Amino acid sequence: MKTQDPLHPSTKVLLSSHISKERLQWLQMVLPSQKVQSDSASLVSFFLCGDALYSLTHPETVPIWKELIKEPGVRIVADYEDLVDMGLIKGVERSGLAQKGSLNTLFINKENAHVSSAGFLHLYSPYMHRHTEKFLALLDDAVSLSIPVSVILYLDAVHLCHSNQVTTEFENIEQGLDKVQQKSLESGLPFIITACQRCSQARGYMHPGTEEDNAAPCFRNGVWISGLSQLIPLFSSAEIVLHADCINIAGNGNEVYILVVTGTPYGTEHAFGAISFAVALSGKNIPTYVIFAEDGAYCYIPAPDSRFCNTVRDIQSVIMATATPGLLEYGVFECSLSERGIIADNEVPEFQVFRPYDIALLMKKLITGGFNVRTLIW
Incomplete structure (x- = not known):
């Protein structure tokens, strides 16, 4: 793998969910600065599919x-299919914003x-x-290119492992996984599927x-079920x-990981799931930042008066x-607070309010430090 220029890192952005004006604005804050002279190769590549294409x-x-x-070195690839x-x-062709291509x-x-x-x-x-169909298609692309793959199924994704799926309108995900796994086996490629x-x-x-082997009979064979602390090291390589x-x-x-939580705190499992994932990362001494954005x-x-106060159900x-300076830090975008009329007067030292300048400093520190910065949007 070629050594990366820390001042001009190669950046890939995959977006498949709805992109609001607010999201597009804060996304720019967690990208490398484009105010540089670049060569003919793109430095920042956006890959858009699904609902993201409406933007x-x-x-x-x-x-x-x-x-x-x-900006120099920026391109957008829109999934043709x-x-x-x-x-x-026609709409995207008229806008001239993106090139049509494959993910x-x-x-x-x-x-x-x-890679x-x-x-x-x-x-x-x-x-x-x-999202699951696109996930399966990307898995197939990786295996077709002879790329070793490691998968962590988390939260509701563990339902992918339910056997005896019968579908009429949609692609059968169980059969799709079977085909990709068989293709990797025939190619002699490492292909690891795990579940939380x-x-x-x-x-x-x-x-x-x-006992180790205590999965229900309806659960897919060949899936390694374990705690996050055992699964996360798969991504390190x-x-x-x-x-x-x-x-x-x-x-x-x-x-280093940046986990951006965009959903309401108690409406789904995503906020708690992101924090649990972050705690597991920090437990492996991987620096992690959890940033709450949009409805997050x-x-x-x-x-303070909640019946769940001081329990694991109180975020x-x-x-x-769990906050640990330099290892696991939490924050919220000031722009998301102001967008919702939330006053930034909560004096919790472990919960930082990130202004654009603060994010710019953080990103500069991580990028010039040579980190592989992995941002996951929840």
Whole structure:
């Protein structure tokens, strides 16, 4: 793998969820500065698919994209198949914002070499979310390019392992996994599928007991079920880590994670899931930042009278109990607070308010430090 220039790192951004004006604005804050002279190769590549493609035609986001692509070394690749399926071909062609292409170019570096290995974190159930179809397609692309793969199924993604799936309208995810796994076996490629033990147990896929082999009969064979602390090291050797919405900033040194939580604190399992993932990362001495953005900013509001106060179901209590300066730090975007009329007066030292200048300093520190910066959006 070629040594990265710490001042001009190669950055890949995969976006498949809805992109609001707010999201597009804060995304720019967690990217390397483009105010540099670059060579002919793009330094920042956006890969858009699924609902993210609507932002290429929406009047609120198009002007922001237009300003972004004026920066040196920025390009946008729009998934051609999704553009066709969603009727967006003409609209995107008129805007001139993106080039039509395939997401498999995610796995190709500036030097036209394939990445050496890939990690996949998946959070979504198989049929409720189209993210899973795209996840399966990217897995197939990686194996087709002879790239070793490691997968962590987390939260509702453990449902992918339920056997005897029968579908009529949608692609059968169980059969799709079978095909990709068989292709990797025939190619002699490492292909590791794992599932979070806590999530599997909560969803009824684990028999009570202490034996290692205690998965329910309906659970997919060949899946390694374990705690996050055992699974996370699989990603440490991966050149790129992919998620439905993610950013990979290539570096020469150790990995660091930024987990951006965008959903309300108590409406889904995502906020707690992100914090648990962050705690597991820090437990392996991997520096991690958890930043609450968009509706995640509601986490900043204290609830001292809640019946869950000082329990694991109280997010601020968990933050105060787990924050470790320099290893696991928490913050919230000031722009997301102001967008929701939340006053930044919560005096919790472990819960920082990140202004654009603060984020710029953090990103500069991480990038010039040569870290592989892996941003996962929850």
